[in-house]
Amino acid sequence: MKYLTYLLFVSLSVSMACKSERIINEINLVMTEPPTSVATTPKITIKIGASTFTATLLDNPTANAFKALLPLTINMKELNNNEKFFDLPKSLPTNSSVPASIQSGDLMMYRANTLVLFYKGFTTAYSYTKIGKIDDVTGLTAALGAGDVKVSFEINPTE
Incomplete structure (x- = not known):
């Protein structure tokens, strides 16, 4: 049972870490690329x-x-x-x-x-x-x- 709990904990931790890294990457992408939806006024x-x-x-x-x-x-x-x-x-x-x-x-x-x-x-x-x-x-x-x-x-x- 301890082993199963440990596997579940590790699995959730890895999943959360991957999700956190993806969110951080998306935030960095938004912060570094110019917005595409802002209309220019020619x-x-x-x-x-x-x-x-x-x-x-x-x-x-x-x-x-x-x-x-x-x-x-x-x-x-x-x-x-x-x-x-x-x-x-x-x-x-x-x-x-x-x-x-x-x-x-x-x-x-x-x-x-x-x-x-x-x-x-x-x-x-x-x-x-x-x-x-x-x-x-x-x-x-x-x-x-x-x-x-x-x-x-x-x-x-x-x-």
């Missing part, structure tokens, strides 16, 4: 004349498809004294909804192929898919001006 550069703006893209299929088109230089048309738009040659995946409000610097898709850059905030009943937002909109309205404007989008060199 940046793009938007150039309008002599002005340069940095925008943060969202992590969604629309923003990813837009980023794949970059670099992109387009002539954006004026609309409603609050936005510039451009009809892309191809449709992007969208998941549109009516935003609570539009903010200056919002970069969105209207329908599946119309890129919109807003330079004034307002409320709307239209549906958009948000792509991203200009980080600092200081000077955006002046840079975009009153008419149509040439705008360049490129992946931020630090990305």
